[in-house]
Amino acid sequence: MAQKDTVDRILDAAEALFAERGFAETSLRTITSTANVNLAAVNYHFGSKKALIQAVFVRFLEPLADSLTLRLDEAEASAKELSLDDLLVLLSKAILSAHGDDVTRTASFMRLLGLAYTQSQGHLRDYLSERYGRVSTRYVDLLRPACPALTDTDLFWNTHFALGAAVFSLSNYGALEAMLSDDSGEESKIQNVIRRLLAFISAGVKVSL
Amino acid sequence: MAQKDTVDRILDAAEALFAERGFAETSLRTITSTANVNLAAVNYHFGSKKALIQAVFVRFLEPLADSLTLRLDEAEASAKELSLDDLLVLLSKAILSAHGDDVTRTASFMRLLGLAYTQSQGHLRDYLSERYGRVSTRYVDLLRPACPALTDTDLFWNTHFALGAAVFSLSNYGALEAMLSDDSGEESKIQNVIRRLLAFISAGVKVSL
DNA sequence: TGTACATCAGTGAACGCGCGTTCACTGATGTAC
């Protein structure tokens, strides 16, 4: 077949359009016409719009969770202590490598994560935390010994500040990049921005009240 | 009159409901019935739903911009150098004092700011940056001498990381607080969280690549 | 002071529209005997 099959075409279009406009603002008619697919195909393959939203997240997060689990296994097997920076680098590598270095797609998916938090997608939050709670808990548990000076409350808030910085800046990456004057050129390339972000987070997370 | 007048009741209901659910997910019917007001009153007083959204932002941001301008005037008149921490404290005091220490309302408004960034409210972004661009540019210009070690690009990205940490964590404050176990009690009071946030930001913003 | 008119906040009902979903249907492929 010259084209990808229907299910993938729907997921591709939905992912891009949701990231661009949000969930409520993207209609099934827009998705299906972008995907060159019949309107009824979404309900045929996924059952509902809600289920389509979940499927978009699962398609992205499943490889990410696998990659993260694998890297954590390796790191723990090596038996040496994992520093905060080790853990940050590990996470960012897992995120970036999970989809074949398609950095743009990763950045645009960050928008979806941001939307999932801000928009009232309760069904999605519950679904994702049920499905990926284990690996994220495991990661946070490794953060504790890496930051021995911090109380649990310190760590809780600092990780959420860090999450906010990451989600917000990556999800607005396109708009932010456009704000920088053209002559800064190389400096704003996304890999550089991620290095900046990691440095920012690394400094912030270590702070205790 | 026993009740506030119609315009204020509409704005109160809209602010709360938008923050809770997002713009597209909140219908005029929900707003007007919450406000005990006729459905047509929104279009009568504001002209359209878009204009209502803008009015909600203006009602909150106008006192904030005034308060910030006043404090910047005072600080610059004192003629002593403003450190990064001086500037952060100044901004957070301006934000918190702009609405009579109603911290909860301030936190819920942060959700609206987050939504304005993530949801496709292009009209809103343009409108707000036209209206409040001057005072925010003035603030950023003061940040530069306070962080002499940073290049403009450093400062650009670091301020946006900081903005992300602030918007995300305050806008999800309710949900995050609920995640903390009950026995941490006082520790999560919002004033404490803001102190934590300022410390996090202060450390992060100083970082250069 | 009294009358005529203008202004304005607010109302109730209806408008057309785009939405997610449903349903009867088609046509291709696979399976049983």
Add this chain to the structure above:
DNA sequence: TGTACATCAGTGAACGCGCGTTCACTGATGTAC
């Protein structure tokens, strides 16, 4: 090998519904002379 039936991806048209907006209208208050 041939026929009958089942399965399944995909389709076109329609469904009812909730949405933002409009419009003719009411009733109270203010203004002019």
